[in-house]
Amino acid sequence: MTFNYFFPLVLVILSNLIYHITAKNTPNNINSFLSLTVTYVVGAIVSVLMYFIISKPSDVLKDINKLNWTTYILGLVIVGLEIGYIYMYRVGWNISKGSIVASISVAILLVLVGTLFYKEIIGMYQVSGIVFCIIGLILINLH
Template sequence: MWNMIWPLVLIVGSNCFYNICTKSMPEGTNTFGALTVTYLVGAVLSAVLFVVSVKPAGVLNEISKINWTSFVLGLVIVGLEAGYVFLYRAGWKVSNGALTANICLAIALIVIGFLLYKESISIKQVAGIVVCGFGLFLING
């Protein structure tokens, strides 16, 4: 059971701090300069955790398994981070901005799952999309 719960707790906790930090970034700070520092800290932490999590002889073996997804993910993460900074600088409230983005993301992922991964879309999911759309109208209207 804990194997199912701890990643969710990590995601929710990290996302709370993520949005607090992003919303609190000083207005005059260059977004990409701040992201550079952010990713340097993230790179150092990731490197330390990587080295600690594999046997020293396994580092090169693990690196050899990396494919195009790590490079594209790096590009996508910069877009994601910059998008949130600009979202909050545009005046979105922390309570509405992230919620609106995540509802839109959930709807987009249902469509992507259907188109790219041949996942089925149930009547419940269609109803959920309608409810989410109505919820977006209510919180942002």
């Protein structure tokens, strides 16, 4: 296993950690959608800069024409994800519970999606993992 294998995982973990801390600390007295707008402007600037730094584009219009539906749907669901977490924290979810409940729930659903749509194999270890995740969800939500 190399740096190229683990770097994306570490990036996701650190980004998620900072993301949840930041979402939890987004002030309640500001408009969430205005906050997201500024967030996305910053993200757009960083993305454009990285595009030009990393890809050495020869023709931006050709690259734009290569985009498909996934780019647009991802944009829509990212807004739902962001506003969902901000609202979760605003209505009182603890940072320690909200993220893990959402993540475990998504993980369980992704096992099913992987099996049904991507022909991934589910074995007894995965079934056991799902059962333990469900038990974990129950336990973490007990007072």
